[in-house]
C-alpha cells in the first residue's frame with residue numbers, strides 16, 4: 003500500500019457574492035480547520051446551508067478559498083495548476099448525492115469506467131475491459147459482462163451509485179470525498195451502499211471525508227465527526243462519543259432531529275431526506291475531478 007497523506011484544512015473561509023446584490027456576500031465558511039488522517043473516515047455533519055458542499059468543492063480544488071489553505075500531504079491544494087492538478091485529481095476522488103446526474107446518459111458503463119482508467123491511470127486500450135470489469139466486481143456489480151454494455155437508464159439508483167463509486171476508484175485514489183452519497187437512494191439501499199463505502203475505506207486503506215446532515219449514516223460510516231454550523235466548526239471528536247455526549251446545543255439539536263438513534267448496531271432505517279442535486283456550481287468551468295460526467 004502506498005504511504006498515506008493526510009488532508010489538512012487550515013482556517014479556511016469562503017465568501018460568495020450574493021446574486022444580484024452588489025457587494026453583499028454570503029459567508030459560506032468562516033474559518034474551518036479539520037484533518038483527515040490516512041485511512042481515516044471523518045464525518046462532516048451540519049444542517050442544510052452550513053457549508054458542507056462548499057468545503058467539499060474546496061477540497062476537490064473545484065473552487066478556491068477566500069482565506070486559509072488546504073494541504074494534502076505536502077501539496078498546497080489551492081495553488082495547484084496543470085499537471086499537478088491532474089495528479090491531485092487522481093489521488094482525490096468524489097461521490098456526490100445524485101447518481102442520476104453523475105453519469106452521462108449517453109455513455110455505457112464500460113465507457114464511463116474506461117475514461118478515468120485511460121485518462122487518469124494511463125492504461126492502454128487493451129487493458130480497459132478487464133480493469134473495468136474488476137472495478138464492477140469490486141463494487142458488487144457482477145457478473146461484469148452484464149453491466150458493462152448498459153446505459154445509466156437501464157440501471158437502478160443503487161446500481162448507478164455503485165457505478166459512480168467504481169468510477170471514483172478507477173484512478174486508485176487515496177482520499178474519497180462523499181457528499182451525501184446515499185441521501186437520494188431508497189431507504190432499503192442506503193445501508194448497502196454505506197456498507198460498501200465502509201468496506202472500501204477499510205480494505206483499500208482509503209481516507210474518506212463523509213459529508214451528511216444525517217447522523218445515523220455518519221455513525222455507520224465514520225470514526226470521527228466534525229460538526230459544522232453556519233460555516234464554523236462547533237464540535238468534533240470520536241463519532242460514538244459526540245453522538246452519546248454532545249457538548250454543543252447545535253449538535254444536540256441535530257441529534258434530536260434524528261427520528262430514532264437507537265443504541266443497537268442496526269442500520270436498516272438509515273435516514274436522510276430527498277434533496278436537490280448540488281448542481282455543478284463550480285467556478286471557471288473547472289470540474290471536480292476528471293472522472294466526472296463530461297461530454
Ligand SMILES: Nc1ncnc2c1ncn2[C@@H]1O[C@H](COP(=O)(O)OP(=O)(O)OP(=O)(O)O)[C@@H](O)[C@H]1O
Nearest residue numbers: 018019028030049050051052053054055056215283
Ligand atoms: N455559488 C454560490 N453562490 C452563492 N452562494 C452560495 C454558493 N454556494 C453556496 N452558497 C451559499 O453558501 C452557504 C453554504 O452552502 P452549502 O451548499 O455549502 O451548504 P450545505 O451544508 O452543503 O447544505 P445542504 O445540506 O443543503 O447541501 C449557503 O448559504 C449557500 O446558499
Ligand SMILES: [Mg+2]
Nearest residue numbers: 054055056280
Ligand atoms: Mg450540500
